[in-house]
Amino acid sequence: MVDVDLVVIGAGVVGLAIAQRMARAGRSVLVLEQEEAPGLHCSSRNSEVIHAGIYYAPGSLKAQLCRQGRDLLYAWCRDYRVPHQQLGKLLVAVNEDEIPALLRLQANAAANGVELIWLSAAEVQAREPQVRAVAGLLSPLTGIVDSHALLQSFEAALQAADGELLCHTQVEHINPTHGGLELSGHSSGEVFSLRARQVVNAGGLFAQPLQAAAGAQQILPLHLCQGRYFSYSGRSPFSHLVYPMPEANAAGLGVHATLDLGGQLRFGPDVRYLDTLDYQVDEALRERFAAAIARYWPEVDAARLQPAYAGVRPKLSAAGEPARDFVIQDQSEHGVPGLIALLGIESPGLTASLALAELVAQRLDAV
Known part of the structure; x- marks a missing residue:
């Protein structure tokens, strides 16, 4: 038996963007967040800039998703009344x-x-x-956005589509099982275990330890x-x-x-x-x-x-090394069936969040 279609680990701006996208597509979705509230790390500790797509290597995921995400984000902010301003x-x-x-x-x-x-x-x-x-x-095309209001709008869209968010929840083990993945760990001090058909690792700063918890192959350095x-x-x-x-x-x-x-x-x-x-x-x-x-x-x-x-x-790059692109891995790269992992999602992750959600949705639908 599967408890939910999809578990998203990490309630940052990217995790919530993916979760609301899949919930609105009719999936049963549960978001697990280790902190007391969404977005307490990368998502709320940045410049809150909507980037135009100036700096990234042409043809890279960062360049493509920043440009697409910028347009999607401006439209989302207008539609959902998220405070923003296209200052230039x-x-x-x-x-x-x-x-x-x-x-x-x-x-x-x-x-x-x-x-x-x-x-x-x-x-x-x-x-x-x-x-x-x-x-x-x-x-x-450069602007600014209220990152906290954006997080709240993604969470509201998730809940309106019957998705759930569970905070104070630490995932410690991810094990392949028949027809999906079994996740276990601690939630508000209590042991939990559940099964999901698919899992998205949107852990940000904690994505690599989650890959280790899943027994992934060739984990990229953080x-x-x-x-x-x-x-x-x-x-x-x-x-x-x-x-x-x-x-x-x-x-x-x-x-x-x-x-x-x-x-x-x-x-x-x-x-x-x-x-x-x-x-x-x-x-x-x-x-x-x-x-x-x-x-x-x-x-x-x-x-x-x-x-x-x-x-x-x-x-994903050390001091003095060339900048690395976003990395999105599936079973063909890390060896864990049903798991999509997002690694190195730094700037322009906030701008690209809705475009990342579309790309991950395509990967999830293809499995």
Whole structure:
């Protein structure tokens, strides 16, 4: 006997997007989340940016799913009244030496089907008078979203389709059984066991241990990469998001300026690889952040920078290695029947969440 058609492990933005998609298609769906509430890790500890699809290698899953997910996400936000705003983003070169990098970004974006508008120094200043730049690119399709409201909308859609979410639930074993998979572990301190026809591992930072619990073959290495954010007190001088050129050989996009829907200005993230999960933000980083920001905003006041929060990404590449694409594995790759695993789902995972849900739905329907 099978208790449910589908178990999704992990109630982050991607897990819930997949779960509501399959529940609305008529599957019986149960989401298992180890924390007390959805989205307490990657999904709520990021820049809350809806990415246009500028940076990712043409032909990659990241590029394809970011572009598709962006359009799906804007439509979802309109239909479900999720707070969002299509602010647009300025990418800026602060000196002549950075213009080649700006041109490479424009070419990469064009290869991904994303149009960026070239701006002269005067045109950058007309849009953002306090930004120092010799040239820039405008990304009209970039926006921001309330990630918490988005999570709530996915959960509401899941429940409206008779799907369920169970928090405080740790999956410890996943074993193939006749006609499906048996999952066991602890839920609110009590031992549980259930059977599902199919399982999606959307565990994010915890996806690799879940693969081990399922006896998967050739588990990809996990590299924890921390990004810290500082908020800025007072009124923001910016009406767009402002991004410097990505740092050479770095795993991030540079310390950029973002806004939330309340107009709060914040800066980040930086990049720091970790051995263990850590969400601390050291106040001593203030001057380092101020120096990075001052390259494109000379009037920044370091005293107004305050530690905000940190996020940690589940990268598949170690420090200094080329960035890896999203990985979606099925039995042909990991050897476990009925299991779909999502690995290395970092940025642009939030933007791509609904497109990831469509892709996973195709994989589940094909089995």
